[in-house]
Amino acid sequence: FVLGWLVVPCKGLCCFSPTASCVQYRLVVRDVSTLQIRQLYTCLDQIQHIEWSADSLFILCAMYRRGLVQVWSLEQPEWHCKIDEGSAGLVASCWSPDGRHILNTTEFHLRITVWSLCTKSVSYIKYPKACQQGVTFTRDGRYMALAERRDCKDYVSIFVCSDWQLLRHFDTDTQDLAGIEWAPNGCVLAVWDTCLEVRSVPSDSPLLRAPTSACPALGHPHSSSWVSALSLLPGGRVVFQVVYKEAEKGPPLGLGRLSFPPPLPLAVPLSASESKYEIASMPVSLQTLKPATDRANPRMGVGMLAFSADSYFLATRNDNVPNTVWVWNIQKLRLFVVLEQLAPQPRLAICTGGSKVYLWSPASCVSVQVPGEGECIRWAWTVILQALIPACGHKTG
Secondary structure, three states: OEEEOOOOOOOOOOEOOOOOOEOOOEEEEEOOOOOOEEEEEEOOOOOOEEEEOOOOOEEEEEEHHHOEEEEEEOOOOOOEEEEEOHHHOOOEEEEOOOOOEEEEEOHHHOEEEEEEOOOOOEEEEEOEOOOOEOEEEOOOOOEEEEEEEEOOEEEEEEEEOOOOEEEEEEEOOOOOEEEEEEOOOOOEEEEEEOOOOEEEEEOOOOOOEOOOOOOHHHOOOOOOOOOOOOOOOOOOOOOOOOEEEEEEOOOOOOOOOOOOOOOHHHOOOOOOOOEEEEEOOOOOOOOOOOOOOOOOOOOOOEEEEEEOOOOOEEEEEEOOOOOEEEEEEOOOOEEEEEEEOOOOOOOEEEEOOOOEEEEEOOOOEEEEEOOOOOEEEEEEEOOOOOOEEEEEEOOOO
16 A cells, blocks of 8 residues: 655655555555555644554554654554653654554653553653664564663663563663664674674673774774674675676666556666676776765765675675675675676656656656646655655645
């Protein structure tokens, strides 16, 4: 499904459920293939956050300005839930893994309120820390780890998600904790600091292993990921083996064939230019970008990484070499292959508040009529259909 939009021009929100997609402010649920309306909901105020439950049966709509959360059911359209945080305010709202509890964070991060949709019970968790990733759940949804700040010190508390009782509480020995993340097996918790330190902490005792390599030249660790099968947590540093360079086989396709909405079996992606990989001869010169060292926090070093499903390979991207992917062999701990991509071709989508969307590329440009009533004020790309979903509404005033 697609969650659709809107009564007044405001931020066009768009997110996708695990089985389809969604959008914003009078809330409209559409079928993603036909864009036909399936459900229509009216919220009490402008929606600032939307989130699907894990099973895609409920939709959470947060209105931070009023401290309200409304929950809607797809199976029972007449059922709804309203949560009012009152004078405590609201700055964040999210689902628990079971899709039956909602975690609301109050203003100034004074507490987290856990609301149960099944029992209508309420639990309170104090001292949550405002950081990059302060809440994390195990993959089986049994435990939640929470970063806390008490008396100018960092702590981590582990809660049982079935009854939200405290299971463990310990000091992390960090200067300014920036985030936490469970290992895939749920037995080890990674805690990273803002001062070049990454610590691995077991779920039932204090510090397991001291920092993994803190080198001043590496800069701040801004990307980390657990190996799914092994207990490894890479931080990010840089003998070529094989280098593959992407090369075009033919001219890129224009946009003249684009339709809205595109037919499902015949959908044509905007980036449908033919290309292939060619083995580059040594030595190889990669396209690099010079970091802006005169600015704070320049983009440099490993900024993105991902493991293969079997955990044998690690793919990384260096922010200084944005068109190149480095594939590492984890068993041998060495570089396996380098993939250099073509620079992305610019494509522009424009909405002017009218009933059309305008698309431009160096090859061609086209205007597309948006079906239905209202005016296009924002848009978002779908991943499934490689199509454009407009946010339509009516102007006021």
